[in-house]
Amino acid sequence: MSDTTSTYRSLNGIECGKALRAQIARRAQEVLKERGTVPHLVAVLVGEDAASQTYVGSKVKACEEVGFRSTLLRRPADTTEAELLEVVAELNADAAVDGFIVQLPLPKHIDEERVTLAINPTKDVDGFHPQNLGRMMLGLPGYLPATPNGIVELLKFYDIPTEGRHCVVVGRSNIVGTPMSILMSRNTYPGNCTVTITHSRTKDLPSITRQADILIVAIGKAGFITADMVKQGAVVVDVGIHRVEDASRKSGYRLSGDVNFDEVAPKCAWITPVPGGVGPMTVTSLLLNTLKAAQT
Numbered sequence: 507m508s509d510t511t512s513t514y515r516s517l518n519g520i521e522c523g524k525a526l527r528a529q530i531a532r533r534a535q536e537v538l539k540e541r542g543t544v545p546h547l548v549a550v551l552v553g554e555d556a557a558s559q560t561y562v563g564s565k566v567k568a569c570e571e572v573g574f575r576s577t578l579l580r581r582p583a584d585t586t587e588a589e590l591l592e593v594v595a596e597l598n599a600d601a602a603v604d605g606f607i608v609q610l611p612l613p614k615h616i617d618e619e620r621v622t623l624a625i626n627p628t629k630d631v632d633g634f635h636p637q638n639l640g641r642m643m644l645g646l647p648g649y650l651p652a653t654p655n656g657i658v659e660l661l662k663f664y665d666i667p668t669e670g671r672h673c674v675v676v677g678r679s680n681i682v683g684t685p686m687s688i689l690m691s692r693n694t695y696p697g698n699c700t701v702t703i704t705h706s707r708t709k710d711l712p713s714i715t716r717q718a719d720i721l722i723v724a725i726g727k728a729g730f731i732t733a734d735m736v737k738q739g740a741v742v743v744d745v746g747i748h749r750v751e752d753a754s755r756k757s758g759y760r761l762s763g764d765v766n767f768d769e770v771a772p773k774c775a776w777i778t779p780v781p782g783g784v785g786p787m788t789v790t791s792l793l794l795n796t797l798k799a800a801q802t
């Protein structure tokens with residue numbers, strides 16, 4: 507009988523993020539010496555969405571920790587698209603702002619694509635502008651989208667071999683799945699994978715995920731990936747983040763990912779925890795992009 511359990515190791519985004527943030531903090535001081543000001547990130551938050559407030563709060567806090575300046579611009583939920591575009595235009599023109607993000611999702615009456623397109627690509631530290639996505643496609647310098655780049659940094663930090671491996675990406679969103687598939691297929695490290703990208707129309711998904719040496723999951727469905735969908739010894743990266751009801755917790759909920767961690771982890775060589783895996787790396791990646799913006 508073959509052994510179906512292994513001792514998995516954690517792709518720990520807190521540990522990796524801490525190491526990278528220490529480097530970023532040193533570089534921020536160099537920027538200060540060179541030009542007299544630290545890198546400056548502005549976050550625009552429209553409305554009162556609870557999850558968005560938490561995400562933006564963690565981004566602002568991370569800036570403080572590495573010695574960046576950060577500004578949070580709050581606008582009410584009934585802000586019009588024209589008013590928001592005006593804010594974007596002001597930030598584009600403000601030489602004291604190195605980079606900025608407009609936290610998504612935006613209220614339904616605002617066209618997210620129009621807002622993303624209005625951001626000056628040189629200040630687009632989320633890496634969502636088509637120009638930055640196109641540069642990524644072509645392997646040209648630019649800002650990489652925060653979550654996929656955070657995953658790349660995590661794989662690098664833990665020296666995960668990628669060359670020649672089969673990487674299966676579940677989910678094809680513009681901000682996670684699609685750019686992730688491109689980064690993993692690049693002719694560099696981490697990269698040089700044979701990549702399969704899957705989505706809601708994929709037939710017999712388990713037969714494909716079971717082929718993955720590296721499985722990256724970003725679908726937005728709590729506990730979707732179960733043990734029978736994962737190969738023994740795989741590296742599993744879980745992008746999903748969900749509040750799951752848990753009466754045993756004081757808060758009444760716990761955070762969980764797209765992967766059923768308890769049953770999948772024993773089959774893995776490496777796996778990201780949720781929380782503490784991809785989430786902190788997304789924020790670290792934003793800091794890396796802001797530093798880059800301040801240095802160019």
Ligand code: NDP
Pocket residue numbers: 653676677678679680681682683704705706707708711724725726727745746747748784785786788
């Ligand atoms: P989207 O909803 O934009 O995309 C989900 C993708 O999953 C789509 O491509 C969809 O396919 C695919 N999908 C849905 N159901 C299935 C299924 N049954 N089988 C196969 N594929 C399926 O999500 P995002 O990429 O924006 O986010 C995914 C998750 O990651 C969410 O939980 C989000 O909260 C989280 N997230 C976490 C971040 C972090 O920093 N930790 C950052 C960003 C996101 P189709 O295209 O066919 O509809």
